[in-house]
Amino acid sequence: MLEVSRIRTERDVVANGLKKRGWSEEALKVLDEVIVADDARKIVQTENDGLLSQRNTISKEIGQLFKSGQIDAANEAKSKVEVLKEKISENEKLLSDCISTINDHLFTIPNVPNFKVPDGLTEDDNLLVKDWTAELPQLAESAIPHWDLAKKYDILDFELGVKITGAGFPVFKKQGARLQRALINFFLDEAIAEGYEEIVPPLLVNAASAMGTGSLPDKEGQMYYMEKDDLYLIPTAEIPVTNILRNEIVKEDQFPFKYTAYTPCFRREAGSYGSDVKGLNRVHQFDKIEIVQVQHPSKSHDTLDQMVAYVEGLLNKLELPYRILRLCGGDLTFASALTYDFEVYSAAQKKWLEVSSVSNFETFQSNRLKLRFKDENGKSQFAHTLNGSALALARIIAALLENNQTDQGIVIPEVLRRYTGFDMIK
Template identity: 60%
Template sequence: MLQLNYIRENRDAVIERLTVKNFNEVSLIDDLIQLDESRRKIQNESDAIAAEANAAAKQIGDLMRQGKREEAEAIKSKSSGYKEQVKLLTDKLSQIEQELQDKIVQVPNLPHSSVPIGMTAEDNEVVLEDGAVPVLSERALPHWELLAKYDIVDLELGVKVTGAGFPVYKGKGARLQRALINYFLDQAAEGGYMEVQVPILVNESSAFATGQLPDKEGQMYHVGGDDLYLIPTAEVPVTNLYRDSIVKEDQFPIKHCAYTPCFRREAGSYGAHVRGLNRLHQFDKVETVQIVHPEKSYEVLEEMSVYVQGLLKSLELPYRVLRLCGGDMSFTSALTYDMEVFSAAQERWLEVSSVSNFETYQSNRLKVRFKNEEGKMQLAHTLNGSALALPRIVACILENNQTDKGIRIPKVLVPYTGFEYID
């Protein structure tokens, strides 16, 4: 959530930056500024009346102690309306503050100056590519056929138990999943991330604080009876560990990783591009989260990008890094890098990770603050990155590593799987 004082003091710059995200609702920005002016005016008026009431009360007390009862009663009668005036102003102030809140959550985060202008994924900027694309034989199969061939993931059983998008992993498929999770967690620990195990259901305050609510695209699963939400990513509970907190500056960077299942409705996703493991309603992911000093956040973003690239290299997967354009970025992000892996059997790039800097957009909602060197309270910056989401990693391992002997397991995973091939 943007800070009102920044919007007020930088109106034109805010409007200009938001156009990069294809947000052109200038009237909303002006409404916010006008509401803020009204709020401050009413607050000043209320404070002035309250000060007069306090002064009158002190004067009445002094006169009563001096035995000047008639003078005291006259002042008391004159000031009798103060309380009602303050109440009316307080009610009006509450109404305006609610309007401000309702409107400011409709404004996305400001994109960083390096964000490319564009409308769709086609306008994203390719930052780098790494690794050789494997050349498969004519008999090569897409991963959804490999799942059935080796009986490692059963999509139909998932439909029976729950519905489409909820696969059942079996045998070596389940062990490969577990191997990837443990490998990613071990690598995160080596990278200085402290592992946490967090709830996969969160309350409304948590979902709002990290920007998942209001849910504009209807992608979250809501448990109505308890008014809780299934998490779309571990970013939500992990970042909320620090909600309403004042951290010490010497704690930076705060680094956490967590493995959780993730749940997304994926409303409106249809077609061949969502076959097999390409897009699921439930999937596993290891997430990394950092809370850092504002002066370091873009340096940290680059470090997190390099870290994820290191995982992809170790898995021997060809990948590329994209800087997302304004139209393809999330509502809450200031700058996002997507990492995509090339799926040789599908002959296309698949997103497997996003690494984002939210600057103060989340921390303003979370109220994650620290005292700077001058002793003043300041909002921290928050970042997160998938490290990594499993379904498409599994899909690309299966497709890119198919041989006459079976599916070759990347060397770094063999100590975790206990086998070199799925056959």
């Protein structure tokens, strides 16, 4: 979330940023409400700290008086404190009201978009920063979408998933299962070679962790929730991995922290429907390799560019047609300051599928996480957090199956063959 101090000192920057996200002047009033509530908080706190100080002083005196046997004077002092205590408890109620007002407001305010974020409110306004200029795959007349290929080669079974669990939980089989495992290993090995530290995190997280990344309260309805244990199934490894550094003050020379993790991801996808959900295009459970970095604020945007280049390299190695979009203000997720989406062309569906989203959250997450570092002046500052999918499997598989289909079978990209152990799905 945003810092109150930033809303105070850079109100115009914040306001203009929120306008980029489609906020009206009316909605922007919440910024002033935050400041008003914070002003009130300071007044109450200043007064209350004074009262607490008085109470502490008198209490010490009472101790002395009792020790020296001046019982009457001690009792008199006690009654003085009684009065103070009443005011203190009133003030504390006021103080906690102010703080919850401030927080309630702050939770509704998304991150301020970076200056590079293009104007616009819909996905049509996203900036195409890199288009696919080569020819798109030309498939034979007989080409079919991946859900039909799944049946033809018996590598992926949607109905079986329905039987075992429900819609959106596909079952991978035979060469399909091995392709899945090959991709996981390939992506992890690539990330490790790039200097990322491999993590195997918990797949269930507590509310504090989900709050830390901004997943709560924003995405409450999109996460599976275990009521009995008060835990959430992760929609992305971003949550457990970024929370490694929650409540930490790191040393400047430790930057950058680079983590990678393979995890299944669980998403309720409430409200999704239509042709977008067909096959592997949108499922409740999918596998993803995530990369996470924690970086010094002055370097985080270079880091973002590096992460984008890294993801691009993966798609090149897989020989998939892709394009890169810089998301516009309206399409940016709640916590992000700048996001690049990667889309892969799935030739039989003739569709671009989102396979990666690489974002810089600047201090939005670290403020919630209390993830700080000491700068050269010895002052605490919030670090910048970044993450990206590298990559999300389900849609990569959809594109691979469709684009690489031939009369002889589905061709496995060169780089994956040492992982799959076969070069063709037949």
